Amino acid sequence: MSEVLDVAQSDPADRLPQAVGDVPPLASPPAPPSLDVRGLAYSYPDGHQALFGIDLHIERGERVALLGPNGAGKTTLVMHLNGILTGGLGTVAVAGMPVDREDRDAIREVRRRVGIVFQDPDDQLFMPSVREDVAFGPANMGLTGDELEARVTHALELVGMAEFADRPPHHLSFGQRRRVAVATVLSMEPEILVLDEPSSNLDPASRNDLADILRSLDVTILMVTHDLLYALELCERAVIMAEGSIVADGPTRALLGDTELMARNRLALPRGVTLRD
Amino acid sequence: MAHVHPGAAPDHRAPAPAAAPKGSGHRHGHDVGEQLYVHRHTPVHLLPPEVKIACLVAFIFVVVATPVHQVWAFGVYAALLVALAAVAQLPARVVAPRMVVEVPFLLFAALMPFTGPDPQVQVLGLTLSEPGLWAAFGIVAKGTIGVLAAIILAATTPARDLLSGLRALHVPALLVQIASFMLRYLHVVGDEMARMKVARESRGFEATGPRSWPVLGHSAGALFIRSYERGERVHLAMLSRGYSGSMPMLDDLHATRRQWLLGLALPAVALVICLVAWRMQR
Numbered sequence: 001m002s003e004v005l006d007v008a009q010s011d012p013a014d015r016l017p018q019a020v021g022d023v024p025p026l027a028s029p030p031a032p033p034s035l036d037v038r039g040l041a042y043s044y045p046d047g048h049q050a051l052f053g054i055d056l057h058i059e060r061g062e063r064v065a066l067l068g069p070n071g072a073g074k075t076t077l078v079m080h081l082n083g084i085l086t087g088g089l090g091t092v093a094v095a096g097m098p099v100d101r102e103d104r105d106a107i108r109e110v111r112r113r114v115g116i117v118f119q120d121p122d123d124q125l126f127m128p129s130v131r132e133d134v135a136f137g138p139a140n141m142g143l144t145g146d147e148l149e150a151r152v153t154h155a156l157e158l159v160g161m162a163e164f165a166d167r168p169p170h171h172l173s174f175g176q177r178r179r180v181a182v183a184t185v186l187s188m189e190p191e192i193l194v195l196d197e198p199s200s201n202l203d204p205a206s207r208n209d210l211a212d213i214l215r216s217l218d219v220t221i222l223m224v225t226h227d228l229l230y231a232l233e234l235c236e237r238a239v240i241m242a243e244g245s246i247v248a249d250g251p252t253r254a255l256l257g258d259t260e261l262m263a264r265n266r267l268a269l270p271r272g273v274t275l276r277d
Numbered sequence: 278m279a280h281v282h283p284g285a286a287p288d289h290r291a292p293a294p295a296a297a298p299k300g301s302g303h304r305h306g307h308d309v310g311e312q313l314y315v316h317r318h319t320p321v322h323l324l325p326p327e328v329k330i331a332c333l334v335a336f337i338f339v340v341v342a343t344p345v346h347q348v349w350a351f352g353v354y355a356a357l358l359v360a361l362a363a364v365a366q367l368p369a370r371v372v373a374p375r376m377v378v379e380v381p382f383l384l385f386a387a388l389m390p391f392t393g394p395d396p397q398v399q400v401l402g403l404t405l406s407e408p409g410l411w412a413a414f415g416i417v418a419k420g421t422i423g424v425l426a427a428i429i430l431a432a433t434t435p436a437r438d439l440l441s442g443l444r445a446l447h448v449p450a451l452l453v454q455i456a457s458f459m460l461r462y463l464h465v466v467g468d469e470m471a472r473m474k475v476a477r478e479s480r481g482f483e484a485t486g487p488r489s490w491p492v493l494g495h496s497a498g499a500l501f502i503r504s505y506e507r508g509e510r511v512h513l514a515m516l517s518r519g520y521s522g523s524m525p526m527l528d529d530l531h532a533t534r535r536q537w538l539l540g541l542a543l544p545a546v547a548l549v550i551c552l553v554a555w556r557m558q559r
Binding site: 127 | 457461462464510514515516517519520
């Protein structure tokens with residue numbers, strides 16, 4: 001018994017009005033891609049090789065889902081995007097700026113440009129109040145006073161949490177904490193937002209709220225997830241990783257519809273759900 | 278453990294903003310630090326935390342420096358603190374139960390009259406050491422006054438303000454950061470511990486006698502490893518947001534000269550008493 005479910009996929013046209021702000025008009029020279037990974041290979045110090053020559057280009061304003069089974073190397077890839085892990089082969093560039101661990105100023109700038117939202121908000125929210133947590137990143141960048149305050153307020157408004165600024169994080173619900181975690185990196189005005197399992201542990205309403213928030217943001221998004229329907233809802237493009245390599249890269253709907261590809265990479269839609277053409 | 282909050286009455290809750298929706302995971306009064314704080318609007322509460330900390334430490338140093346044989350001096354110190362507690366509107370039923378933390382020190386003090394040197398004196402049919410008795414009195418008197426002062430500080434200053442007070446006093450940043458993380462994560466670890474307990478008991482475990490100790494030991498070990506791993510993840514999250522060794526300072530309010538003078542009144546009075554006590558000692 002199978003039930004046909006229609007999942008709304010965002011039409012790229014939907015996004016145009018929001019994308020207007022920063023994206024230069026077509027006539028001007030194209031902005032460098034938000035993310036440009038070339039030939040990235042990496043072995044952990046214990047000798048386990050996690051990445052085997054990754055190539056990934058993400059243009060400005062794209063929303064891309066990074067899919068793949070556990071152990072595929074998704075997290076290892078993410079840790080390279082802001083220079084937490086380095087030392088392998090290949091290059092990573094964020095909006096044209098190469099990630100170079102030796103250059104402290106460059107690393108600092110790259111960490112501003114790549115906003116990583118970790119899976120457990122309790123790991124991300126370590127300051128005594130929401131306001132201080134959202135201010136942590138921009139304050140490390142050297143912002144102070146009114147400018148800092150404005151950043152914090154704006155970031156919290158983007159995720160609908162402005163009225164909770166003075167709360168300690170542990171007084172918030174899980175969904176609220178996840179939204180504040182997103183705000184903590186938005187306050188750094190990142191080029192690309194990297195989300196690790198954004199829908200995990202959220203109740204259905206919070207899951208939808210977060211999807212609306214992510215869709216409203218004018219920022220490139222790379223979303224690591226096992227939640228294929230969430231990927232389909234939010235991302236026009238998906239990349240599948242398996243055993244340290246990228247094995248597929250294309251429109252999310254087409255990849256999820258390829259049952260053979262999906263099965264080969266231990267991916268599957270929830271039972272009983274099929275995509276309607 | 279996370280749900281114990283001694284001495285908390287409904288009016289101890291911090292006021293919630295009117296806009297706060299119901300059921301938003303609001304759990305006031307359950308947090309370490311907040312559960313010690315007693316919300317009032319008194320001159321003691323309003324003093325900046327760095328003033329309170331510095332004056333408390335100065336006061337305790339003076340008390341410790343007072344000769345034990347001048348019993349009256351300790352009476353005056355205690356009276357000063359009782360007056361301070363009254364100004365801070367701290368009822369005895371809140372303060373008294375918290376004095377329990379002192380008990381282990383009292384037990385230690387109780388041993389001293391039995392183990393101290395000669396001369397011995399007869400008290401209630403027991404042969405006790407006189408220097409031991411005086412030493413025990415010194416520990417009890419100075420300890421009680423110190424604990425009372427610390428309780429007043431904790432009850433009139435939210436834990437977060439204590440941290441910014443320590444920062445303002447130029448306590449090494451690393452120590453303040455460690456304390457701040459402890460404050461933030463104690464309840465996270467506490468919740469984790471509570472979940473592990475539920476999971477143990479759901480599988481029929483009952484903590485009875487030494488046979489259950491290995492299980493509890495393994496749980497403690499697992500909790501330690503989980504906390505350690507969380508520490509690594511938090512550090513990663515901090516690095517990702519540009520952390521480079523020091524916490525950004527957000528609130529740099531400075532105490533005024535008047536506030537310092539007001540706060541220093543307590544150790545100043547105590548110092549006068551201490552000097553008089555030393556004079557009488559000679």
